[in-house]
Every structure is written in C-alpha cells, then in structure tokens.
Amino acid sequence: MLTGLTIVFLGGDARQVEVIHKCLELDASVRVVGFDKLEQPPEGVTNENLTPDLLKEADVVVLPVVGCNDQGVIGAPFSSKELVLEKELFSVLRPGTPVYTGMAKAYLKQIGAECGFRIIELLERDDVAIYNSIPTAEGAVMMAIQHTDTTIHGSNCVVLGMGRTGFTLARTLQGLGASVKVGLRRKADAARAVQMGWKPFVATDLTAYTSEIDLIFNTIPTMIVTAQMISKLPRHTVIIDLASAPGGTDFRFAEKRGIKALLAPGLPGIVAPKTAGIIMANALSQSILEEFQLRGDEG
Structure with a gap:
C-alpha cells in the first residue's frame, strides 16, 4: 500500500x-x-x-x-x-x-x-518496454492496414532494429503471413533472427533490398532511412517510423519523392x-x- x-x-x-x-x-x-x-x-x-x-x-x-x-x-x-x-x-x-x-x-x-x-x-525497465511493445506492434499494424491497399499477408516487410519493439513487431508481422527481413545493428542479433525465421541484414545495407519492399517499420532513433535509400524504394512503399521524434527517416525527401512516410511515436497511448x-x-x-x-x- x-x-x-x-x-x-x-x-x-x-x-x-x-x-x-x-x-x-x-x-x-x-x-x-x-x-x-x-x-x-x-x-x-x-x-x-x-x-x-x-x-x-x-x-x-x-x-x-x-x-x-x-x-x-x-x-x-x-x-x-x-x-x-x-x-x-x-x-x-x-x-x-x-x-x-x-x-x-x-x-x-x-x-x-x-x-x-x-x-x-x-x-x-525491461518489463515496461516489453509490455509496451505489444500495443506498439498492434498500432503499427493498424497504421499499415490503413495506409496500404494490399494485405499484410504476402507482403515484403522490413523491420529496422531488433530491440524489444522490433522483435515483437517482426513476430507479429510474421504471424500475419508477411515475409519479414530485419535490419540489425549488432551482428549478435543475426542468429536470433534466423532462429525466428526472419532474414537478417545489416541495417545500413537497406539499399540492397529496396526494389522488393512494401512496408518499412523503423525503430532506430537515428537517421537510418536516408534520402539515398528512399530514392530506390518502389512508389507504393509505406514507411512507418516508430522511433522517438524526430524519428530515423528523411521525411522531407520521402514527401518530395511521393513515398508515404509516417512518424508514429507513442502508439501505446493512442491505440x-x-x-x-x-x-x-x-x-x-x-x-x-x-x-x-x-x-x-x-x-
């Protein structure tokens, strides 16, 4: 008490x-x-x-x-x-x-x-961050459904960062039938990604996969989705940035190129x-x- x-x-x-x-x-x-x-x-x-x-x-x-x-x-x-x-x-x-x-x-x-x-x-606290990752993942999926005209099932999704939010989100997308790639900053996470059935790559190498991406979910709070990467994305790609403001996406360039990019911090309190x-x-x-x-x- x-x-x-x-x-x-x-x-x-x-x-x-x-x-x-x-x-x-x-x-x-x-x-x-x-x-x-x-x-x-x-x-x-x-x-x-x-x-x-x-x-x-x-x-x-x-x-x-x-x-x-x-x-x-x-x-x-x-x-x-x-x-x-x-x-x-x-x-x-x-x-x-x-x-x-x-x-x-x-x-x-x-x-x-x-x-x-x-x-x-x-x-x-680990417990708070892990529990919070659940409504964050659900909110990110909700936004993806709202801003695309195709199903998540069968789509090519990239999750940047495999922290507590990235891990829960990748597993959620996989459960919905998406093909999931995870961009990692630590090589040690690659084994876990493979064990989960995801395709790992070094996050800064995103340009190698841009031609086949439908959805990008970023959880890394530094500039990671750069203009160079965005310039190679298909026009239909949607970027959902879950990192704390200002996020890790070049939103100005995304808008200029006609790529839908959404900053969505604080999703647990919204959804x-x-x-x-x-x-x-x-x-x-x-x-x-x-x-x-x-x-x-x-x-």
Missing part, C-alpha cells in the same frame, strides 16, 4: 488517468495538475494549480510518459493551461525526491541535476491507452513501494 505518501501528478494523457486510479486504490494521497478538462475525474481528486506549496508536499512527482519537451513544456491534453517545468518551481522539492516519467529529455535531466531530485525513467496505462501504473506502484521500503529498511 502507498498509505501516507503524497503523489503529485503533473499533466499526462489517458494513460496517466489509469496510473492515478491505481495510486488511489493503493491509498496514496493524490494531487493532480493539468486535468481541468477531464470529463470524469477520478473520485476524490480535484485539479490544482502548479505552485511551490504543492511541490513542497510531494513525496513523489509523476510526469507524463514524455516528461517534457526541450522547452520544459509538460504534455497536458486534458488542460486548458500550459504547464511548464521551471527550475524555480522544482527547486523546492526535497533533495532526492523521486520524479517519475517514461523517458526524460535533456531539459528535464538538467533541471534534475541542478535541483537535486532523482529522475526515474520507467521505459528503461490502447487503458492497457498502456495499466502497464505504467503497475510499474510505477511497484517502483514506489520498493523505493520507500528501501528507505524504511535503511532507517
């Missing part, structure tokens, strides 16, 4: 609502900012303003899956006001206060270092917010319990 802990939520989408419900179920004292437009707020929770007094009371702060952008703006689709993570506000947090997010950009990490709070990135929220809620509550249990043991 989280009895006696004050957890402050700052912004977030439908996933965050599930996390709030979980914390309430575990008897935490929950304070929220950035939910004034939510039609059905959790029972017993009222929207508040972001003030130093509120943050002084926080045992834990929870930010959205993407903590904030490079200007410190916190995503708050359920709010009519802009939320900004400012150093002056967050300097009032008690030293060592855990601040949870899915992944932290440079701005948040810098403020954390200057103000002395600890940033915990839930998407760095399955309830499931994605439950994944984050379980990981968050477990982490908080471990955090404060450890402190109690040390005390």
